[in-house]
Amino acid sequence: MKRLFRSGVMALTAAAVALAFSSTARAEVPSWCGPKKATLALLDGFGGNSWRLVTAASGKQEASLCPSITRFEYADGQGNTQKAISDIKSMAARGIDALVVFGDAGPAVLPALTEVYKAGKVVVPYRVDVGGKAGRNYTVFIGSSFKNDGENWGKWIKAILPNGGNLLFLSGPAGNSQGLDELAGLKSVLDDKYKFLNPAPFDVTNWDPSLTQQVLTAEIAKNPKIDVIVSDFGPSLVGALPVFKKFNRSIPALATSDGNSLGCFWIDNHKENPDFKLFTVATGNDNVRLAIDWAVAEVTGGKLPSEQIFKAPVFENSVTGQPHPVQCRRDLPGAIYLSAKLSPEEQAKAVNK
């Protein structure tokens, strides 16, 4: 029985490998993919949510575009800094040539990254700032421009409310740098006509839907006029927005990041809520692709990408329909991101495993 099972698994693996090779053979080899054979690992500090699952699947798909990458490994630090550090070291010890690292623990993983980099590996931390310097502690850092997101939201708010208005800005844990950068972006576009109703710098929600709901309840009760809500995690608002109904008020305009459940929520509710306009930027799963491109280019001798910072593109705009009208795929889970390059079906597979 055991042998049967094992041979089945082997057959499946062989089939999967064959499939992977046939698809990559058909695709054109991208410029960042050089001729030198190498192995690559993607290391997550915390892999336990749908965004991370979609991102990991995106990273794997991006790496598979380059036939020179002979092996792809993935490790999940499970939110444990010790494990994240040991993952980094053990991947290097196992002979992996290039490491792409989501350093959730920040500078705590820097010594491990530096050690591995000094041992001659290609090390590309991305999205979360780990401190240190490119060329000394790691190969290159691929950041994400949250300020750019704030600017995009600000421009849209200016377009729908040219005469100013009341804003409510919600972000994650207290003092998170993402929220602060986004606020800087917003403020660079919006002048004093736009009033922030929340305590500076933003309402703390920990990106937790139940806390978001409680925070929003208090803010709605306090502020009779809210024109726009700005949030950097749209899907966590889906549970909270119906609170407006309890006050017999229309859901206001919303500038945020995309998510399938949010798109479907807008489609179901915008008719009853005349003020409910929606504008989203991509949630940024494709940030990992730029980091993978860099790592692969460095390790295989390919052409280095021109960008070092990922700028999330604008995704949905319910007012102009540009670049996209609001998207919803009811047949797929709510926790996928239609803005990501990875196909919705593949995302559904990644989050439903």
Place this chain on the structure above:
Amino acid sequence: MNLTADKPIAIPVPLRPGALPLARGFVTIVVSTLALLVVCALVTPSAIAPGALAGSLPFAAVLAIVGLAQMLVVQQGGFDLSVAGGVSLAVVIATHVPAGENAALPGAILMALGCALAAGVLNGILVGVLRLNAIVATIGMNALIYGGVFAVSGGVPRTTTSLLAAIAGGETFGIANAVWFALAILIVVCFVLKKTVIGRRFEAIGANPRAARAVGLRVRLHQTMAYVCAQILYCIAGLLIAGITREPTAFQGDPLLLPSVAVVVLGGTSLLGGRGFPISTAIAAFFLNQLSQFALAIGVPYSAQTIIQAFALGLGIAVYSLRRPRRVTKGAEPIKPFEKQPDTEENKNEAIVP
């Protein structure tokens, strides 16, 4: 109140018939809550606006249920740190198993209750029968339950079914259904604890397990039952959260751990075990929830919000610690705990001053 078997204590003034003072914890929490409501009305009227209450009461209800569960365990001198896991498991089972299909919801609820029962029995055996330290055993159990949470969900949130959202998130007679659920559970817990033989034995065992064993009560069974009932209540709380928040995360129980203990203490139940104060615990849940609404409504920075909440909580707990010397009847004979048997008329009354 905590009676120890080896130390005789002085009894408070014997009660005159018809003159039953209210329990100290009850008075304190009611006064604190009223004071908070007055402050809200004066400083931030928006915090007690009907819409604000309608939005925040469901969360108070969930906290009340979790608090009652924790109270049962605390009454047995234990601690249940598997709150987070228990609640989160119910949330993910109720959202992932039906996957949006209303027809599959009853099966999912049964499955969640079954898992809660199993976790509770296991907790109960570890603590009640094998005599493991409650904190250690329930931390282990929490990790085990979280294994289940990941197995069911992979850590991924899922939109809740419309049926569950209507049941748990809906309203009846203008009041959130979650509040009705909490009230029903409160009545059941009060009745069983205060008016049935099982409940009286349960409290007596909590007050003094050694004395209870000596008179032939089944100590282990009752202690085990505390953990089982607690898990069932966590499960109900989790099901409610799954309905109240449209897309709950897989870790929705985490923020409930400390508040669950806080409301038990605020309600006046001794952490050393003994008598429980279910009504006070439920009011404490409302108090704590209203406190955070107040902190949010005054619109101060997050750091100040946290400080205000901590200060109010500290004040609430300090009231119990700063006890005045107990009035003792002159010449009263000290009694031993053995004389305070659970089935006497006097003990059945909740309103005795500890």
